[in-house]
Amino acid sequence: MSDRFLTINAAPGEGADVELEIRRSRFLTRIRRVTTEDEARSVIDERRATLFDARHHCSAFILGPDARTARSSDDGEPAGTAGIPMFTALQRNGLTDVVAVVTRYFGGVKLGAGGLVRAYTDAVAQAMDAAGTREVRLSRILQVDVDFASAGALEDQLRGLVLPSGARVVVDGVDWSDRAHIRVAIPTDSVAEFDVALATLSAGAVVAEPVAERWTDYVSGMV
Structure with a gap:
């Protein structure tokens, strides 16, 4: 087991919220520091309940000092266009004990598979930049x-x-x-x-x- 890891620069349960608009679609990202799967799913469920009128609440989380627990969800977006890109963005930055939820409000213009991948990747990257990182x-x-x-x-x-x-x-x-x-x-x-x-x-x-x-x-x- 490693003796150190990176997470977002926040206390457990805290993080950052950002919004990105692409071709009239709004992507609202919430990133939070969490330590258990229950905590991660609670963040996702709360977002779904609060922004109940949105079409998609895509998510990804990574947990544990060795990042052994990882989950992602496209939540109705075309397979592989949301959850995995979000997970990859977190993983590429070496983060764990973190959950990201991207809520999408469709703006009437289809983005295509490639456009969705870029949008969800950029949404999480923007949230990570806003939160910063800390070493544990x-x-x-x-x-x-x-x-x-x-x-x-x-x-x-x-x-x-x-x-x-x-x-x-x-x-x-x-x-x-x-x-x-x-x-x-x-x-x-x-x-x-x-x-x-x-x-x-x-x-x-x-x-x-x-x-x-x-x-x-x-x-x-x-x-």
């Missing part, structure tokens, strides 16, 4: 315990820390009890680098203890 990496969650007096300065240093590999440290949260417990997310292949950096920052006074492992978003150093 398998990460180790580490906890650093420090005294209250040192916590603020160390947290600030960790938030701006970029490791030699280029991995950016993500501060996952801070708990306060008898001491400050700072949690950080580090890509699994960069943990050793973080240990060295932490020893340098603290003059060897603190160490990080692993507490969990999970997929973490990396966007400008923020979760």
Whole structure:
């Protein structure tokens, strides 16, 4: 299994909506970040219910870190002119955990098979451009315990820390009890680098203890 993947630059359930007009036909695209097939189908069903007067609600989704789950639908368009081109557009950009729905309002002018393929491809490409991308990496969650007096300065240093590999440290949260417990997310292949950096920052006074492992978003150093 890969230790990283790309998805759209949005929190789960969020994304972008765009509209494209081609020869009087309107193509309304909704792209959302999802993590399960039920979530993907919910986005499709909601679009169908909201835009109930449209002729077609074509869709494609890809799920999982290894993109093992994939589905597409032409929803009444000529076979192979909508769902597969939409899926191919997502796949070509290396995206997963994503669903795209393109709703078409027919404008009275037939586009032909080639025209439909281009239209549905362009509709998804436009939505991907609007949403942007972010990297999700398998990460180790580490906890650093420090005294209250040192916590603020160390947290600030960790938030701006970029490791030699280029991995950016993500501060996952801070708990306060008898001491400050700072949690950080580090890509699994960069943990050793973080240990060295932490020893340098603290003059060897603190160490990080692993507490969990999970997929973490990396966007400008923020979760």
